[in-house]
Amino acid sequence: MSYVEYRHVFYRPLHPRPTIVIGSLCPGEKINFMPASWNMPVSEKPPTIAVSVYRETFTYKCLEYHPEATINVATIDQYQLIYDIGSVSGEDVDKISKYNIKTVPSKLIKPPGLEGSLAIYETKIINKLDVGETRIYVFEVLLVKVLEGFVDEYGPLLDKTNILLHGVGRVFYKVDPKKIFAKKR
Numbered sequence: 001m002s003y004v005e006y007r008h009v010f011y012r013p014l015h016p017r018p019t020i021v022i023g024s025l026c027p028g029e030k031i032n033f034m035p036a037s038w039n040m041p042v043s044e045k046p047p048t049i050a051v052s053v054y055r056e057t058f059t060y061k062c063l064e065y066h067p068e069a070t071i072n073v074a075t076i077d078q079y080q081l082i083y084d085i086g087s088v089s090g091e092d093v094d095k096i097s098k099y100n101i102k103t104v105p106s107k108l109i110k111p112p113g114l115e116g117s118l119a120i121y122e123t124k125i126i127n128k129l130d131v132g133e134t135r136i137y138v139f140e141v142l143l144v145k146v147l148e149g150f151v152d153e154y155g156p157l158l159d160k161t162n163i164l165l166h167g168v169g170r171v172f173y174k175v176d177p178k179k180i181f182a183k184k185r
């Protein structure tokens with residue numbers, strides 16, 4: 001095996017990545033949704049999820065305005081909507097009316113979820129870290145809701161649905177549902 005220096009955008013080998021959508025409450029009590037594929041679970045106690053948010057986004061302003069958010073796990077069926085809402089800013093357009101977005105009321109927080117998502121996490125911000133042009137938000141999970149019949153104790157039922165992996169730009173992938181078992185040794 002030999003390795004060569006990769007001279008393209010550094011993060012490309014880290015993709016495709018699962019896409020989530022941040023639902024936030026913005027100045028003027030407006031609701032906004034923004035996709036983010038730079039996300040990860042962080043800790044179990046407390047349950048947390050980190051998301052890297054570009055500080056030029058409207059979502060950044062919204063998260064600074066109100067410290068709660070929904071984190072919506074996108075399905076492959078939502079690829080066009082996700083691309084659309086990730087290509088315009090809530091600062092310029094009302095995404096809810098422009099894309100006819102249906103929302104799911106939250107139980108514990110003000111921002112609603114995005115209907116059709118595989119899972120909706122109700123969260124609140126507990127930590128922030130500025131890195132370069134982004135702010136990493138650490139969201140504590142207050143409640144997890146899943147689309148009934150599509151997620152079991154091991155995760156999404158991939159014979160019924162699929163998750164939305166973001167490649168580059170408008171390219172998305174889904175997961176091959178075939179299971180590959182490693183040997184226990």
Ligand SMILES: Cc1cc2nc3c(=O)[nH]c(=O)nc-3n(C[C@H](O)[C@H](O)[C@H](O)COP(=O)(O)O)c2cc1C
Binds near residue numbers: 034036057083091166
């Ligand atoms: C699939 C996808 C994933 C994205 N991931 C991120 C991300 O992780 N962080 C980020 O700041 N922007 C990400 N973006 C770009 C934002 O979604 C985009 O800038 C959006 O228009 C911001 O919306 P807002 O200004 O209404 O907050 C992504 C876009 C797409 C389509």
